[in-house]
Amino acid sequence: MNLKGRHLIDPNDFTIDELNSILDLAVDMKKDLSRYSNLCKGKILATLFYEPSTRTRLSFESAMLRMGGNVLGFADSTTSSASKGESLSDTIRVINGYADIAVIRHPKEGSAKLASEHSYISVINGGDGGHQHPTQTLTDLLTIKLYKDNIENLKVALCGDLKYGRTVHSLIKTLARYNNISFYLVSPNQLKLPEYIKENVKEKYNATIFETENLEDVINEVDILYMTRIQRERFFNEEDYLKLKNSYILTKDKISKSKENMLIMHPLPRVNEIDSSVDSDKRAVYFEQAHNGVFVRMALMAKLLGVV
Amino acid sequence: MLEVTSINCGIVIDHINCGNGQKIFEKLNLGNVDFPVVLLMNVPSKKLGKKDIIKIENKIDLNLDMLGLIDSDITINIIENGNISKKMNVDIPKKVSGLFKCENPRCISNSDIYATPTFTLVNKNKNKIKYQCNYCDDFTYFNQR
Numbered sequence: 001m002n003l004k005g006r007h008l009i010d011p012n013d014f015t016i017d018e019l020n021s022i023l024d025l026a027v028d029m030k031k032d033l034s035r036y037s038n039l040c041k042g043k044i045l046a047t048l049f050y051e052p053s054t055r056t057r058l059s060f061e062s063a064m065l066r067m068g069g070n071v072l073g074f075a076d077s078t079t080s081s082a083s084k085g086e087s088l089s090d091t092i093r094v095i096n097g098y099a100d101i102a103v104i105r106h107p108k109e110g111s112a113k114l115a116s117e118h119s120y121i122s123v124i125n126g127g128d129g130g131h132q133h134p135t136q137t138l139t140d141l142l143t144i145k146l147y148k149d150n151i152e153n154l155k156v157a158l159c160g161d162l163k164y165g166r167t168v169h170s171l172i173k174t175l176a177r178y179n180n181i182s183f184y185l186v187s188p189n190q191l192k193l194p195e196y197i198k199e200n201v202k203e204k205y206n207a208t209i210f211e212t213e214n215l216e217d218v219i220n221e222v223d224i225l226y227m228t229r230i231q232r233e234r235f236f237n238e239e240d241y242l243k244l245k246n247s248y249i250l251t252k253d254k255i256s257k258s259k260e261n262m263l264i265m266h267p268l269p270r271v272n273e274i275d276s277s278v279d280s281d282k283r284a285v286y287f288e289q290a291h292n293g294v295f296v297r298m299a300l301m302a303k304l305l306g307v308v
Numbered sequence: 309m310l311e312v313t314s315i316n317c318g319i320v321i322d323h324i325n326c327g328n329g330q331k332i333f334e335k336l337n338l339g340n341v342d343f344p345v346v347l348l349m350n351v352p353s354k355k356l357g358k359k360d361i362i363k364i365e366n367k368i369d370l371n372l373d374m375l376g377l378i379d380s381d382i383t384i385n386i387i388e389n390g391n392i393s394k395k396m397n398v399d400i401p402k403k404v405s406g407l408f409k410c411e412n413p414r415c416i417s418n419s420d421i422y423a424t425p426t427f428t429l430v431n432k433n434k435n436k437i438k439y440q441c442n443y444c445d446d447f448t449y450f451n452q453r
């Protein structure tokens with residue numbers, strides 16, 4: 001599948017077949033990394049990070065270096081031309097002469113889309129405010145694919161802050177496009193998934209959604225448990241936070257009766273929502289999930305550069 | 309009813325919902341022109357009960373998207389030699405560019421001069437017209453009444 005020159009701003013920019021072609025390549029790259037070590041020789045990735053995100057940036061840089069390419073860029077806006085007041089559109093036009101592909105991280109929502117409108121090299125959205133973070137979604141999909149072979153017929157629980165968490169929004173909207181995925185949404189009442197996303201996935205993709213405030217209601221049924229962080233400042237009052245916080249912390253006890261092959265995922269960094277006692281459980285895949293981010297970014301860039 | 313001379317060559321914007329006449333008058337910048345214009349407000353109307361009317365003694369360029377956004381009930385009559393030569397209706401535009409700002413303060417279109425705020429219509433209920441921003445996907449609402 002030829003994706004040369006395309007931009008990735010929103011996971012919905014790609015069809016399921018296109019997404020799968022990236023995931024398939026990523027699976028292969030993970031199996032046989034050395035085979036791809038010269039794939040991007042002579043290619044340059046520009047990392048335009050207007051706000052710091054060390055993990056995302058390093059993951060992209062690692063991905064390009066592992067394919068034999070080079071990287072240039074900046075890590076936060078104070079060291080970039082943005083601090084001199086240059087508009088994003090002008091910056092990307094200049095970068096077009098310096099690099100073959102670019103990833104942009106920017107606090108404003110829609111920034112990557114704007115950059116893509118002024119760019120003839122592929123632009124990848126590395127996170128635009130609270131809006132989208134599509135390579136995180138690809139990372140999640142790859143992790144599911146590696147353990148479950150196919151992304152279909154799965155019961156997926158998402159737990160924590162489902163209101164503000166863009167990772168969760170993007171994952172739900174993308175998973176809903178796959179065959180027979182049912183969602184189990186676990187969150188305190190104040191942090192429920194926004195209505196418009198629920199409507200969207202129900203109407204468009206006929207997805208089934210079950211909502212609860214209690215993790216215990218679903219934890220023994222699901223194939224995937226996707227944990228997210230709940231921030232104290234998201235609560236209306238301290239009392240609610242203290243009352244609820246323990247019910248959204250995953251411990252070894254809580255998963256004692258869960259499915260043997262359930263996957264416990266987390267976009268990281270975690271604070272305390274997964275107790276460290278869970279780390280040694282074979283169902284905990286969140287560190288591997290972070291590693292998978294490199295393979296999926298390799299596959300994505302190789303596809304967009306048209307070198308495979 | 310007060311008498312207003314009919315125009316000879318120009319444009320009559322009719323069937324404007326009361327209150328929207330002034331908005332359109334301002335948007336068309338009709339307060340700063342050197343040809344005859346008139347804004348009639350609260351005129352009795354069979355169709356609307358009461359309506360506003362704007363008469364312009366000149367064939368100016370009209371942005372139909374902008375007019376459709378403010379009031380999709382209006383009728384535009386082009387007048388030539390004292391007669392209506394053409395009648396036009398307007399719709400709530402399906403795509404709009406550069407006519408209003410995105411309500412999301414975190415949207416790039418509110419901070420980068422090269423990002424023209426662009427929207428797609430998602431709900432055309434006149435009491436709650438809903439546009440989705442092409443940059444940030446957030447919704448911006450309009451009320452025509």
Ligand SMILES: [Zn+2]
Nearest residue numbers: 410415441444
């Ligand atoms: Zn916007």
